[in-house]
Amino acid sequence: MESLLENRDENKEVLAIRNQAYKYLAIRDHFSSELRKKLLNKGYSQDLCDIMIAELTEENLLNDYEVAMKFAENKLQIEGKIKVYMRLVQKGVSKDIAQRALDDCDVDEREVCIRVLDKKIESLGIDGKLSEKEEIKLVNFLKSRGFSTTCIYLAIRTQDMV
Secondary structure, X not given: OHHHHHHHHHHHHHHHHXXXXXXXXXXXXXXXXXXXXXXXXXXXXXXXXXXXXXXXXXXXXXXXXXXXXXXXXXXXXXXXXXXXXXXXXXXXXXXXXXXXHHHHOOOOHHHHHHHHHHHHXXXXXXXXXXXXXXXXXHHHHHHHOOOOHHHHHHHHHHHHHO
């Protein structure tokens, strides 16, 4: 009789964690690490969280690669691949999935870098050829946005030609 009661309690907990996970996923897509962290914060056990993450992944309701692709496509409109990669890894995405998502994104980092540079130059009110000090400031700004050195210097060179 006792094992039946324990089983009922386990089923209630499984149902509760499943409902909580569905609530989170209904609001927005989550990385598995994000969802695990939220479920743990709600007081569910590590084992139960791992089981739920595995079930949701198997049902394709949780897919780190797809979420990483969406995230990367969005962020690559204003940031470079280096920064987006670091953001993905900080969110708990494996390095392999983060790199694959970035490689599969159809975003031209050079064009984005040029667009970000043009916007920054406009906001600073810089007219004409860049001074050495302005160029250093802009290079550092673009580096902080995660653009590669190659993209940065191509963007700066393009700006100097205008």
